[in-house]
Amino acid sequence: MKFHSTVSHLLSGVATAHKSHLERRLGEISLHSGQVFLLMELWKRDGRRQVDLAGELNIAPPTINKTLTGLIDGGYVTRDRVEDDARSTRIFLTPAGVAVREKVEAQWLEIEEEILGELTEAERLILSELLSKLKHFYFGTEAE
Amino acid sequence: MKFHSTVSHLLSGVATAHKSHLERRLGEISLHSGQVFLLMELWKRDGRRQVDLAGELNIAPPTINKTLTGLIDGGYVTRDRVEDDARSTRIFLTPAGVAVREKVEAQWLEIEEEILGELTEAERLILSELLSKLKHFYFGTEAE
DNA sequence: CTTTGATTATTAGCCTGCTAATCAATAATC
């Protein structure tokens, strides 16, 4: 059997390399990829609970918790307990957390250009569509 | 800026979900994804050094070393020192390491079907091609 | 009102990736 020509194998290789690449490029602005993905979610709307953010990002609660600790140490977010439910915490952006968005956007654009530079305009659209399909498959079937 | 619609973001999400999915399905046959990727390389040709395997898999030497320890504990491979160079070790499959291939193949086919079931035949080909392109971008030139 | 069950955050521990730093052995140079 030709394992190496399967889509699973190919996708895994690209996945690892892409994550690694992201880490390197985002490290230049002193952030880690997991932190950035969480920040992106908070820039959409902060004040949510950890469990909600985990659901949105399709990752497990302990992962959110660990990543959050790093962001708090970096001064980008706060973890506040609110009166409505003593179990949960609400995650808010600090001014620094809001401000760092500009730096992330610039870096993210560069990263995006690096990847897309390898593809034609048509390929970009097709890739986006196919990835969306896969994402829907994974997020859909496993979050239920 | 719409981070969520970038290819980088999309790819990262799919990457994480795919890895997670692989771990779960391979866990059913008591293996981890990293171990399986290393085994696949050894099934092609064993007896190579760690540094060569690392190069082939595009991962760092410490990662190979750790994964290997797990495979040795599982009884799938051996790490032998040979006379030609006292620094290096040679990695060989045990009979169990050869035998487990059958189980992995069956599971891998199922995993592959699950993913490809979401796509048409044309989409599969295009996806493979685009992923190969990205792989070459990240890894440089390496034909399979 | 009390017991039982769900939910939320957290901790501990594992796997897979990384870099940096060691150590031993080989290769290269003077």
Add this chain to the structure above:
DNA sequence: GATTATTGATTAGCAGGCTAATAATCAAAG
């Protein structure tokens, strides 16, 4: 031949993913 540089494996430690297990709180029955 002695010194220096390079190479290969390893260790330590971090990030990001996971599951399992706790503790605390809230909700629901009884």
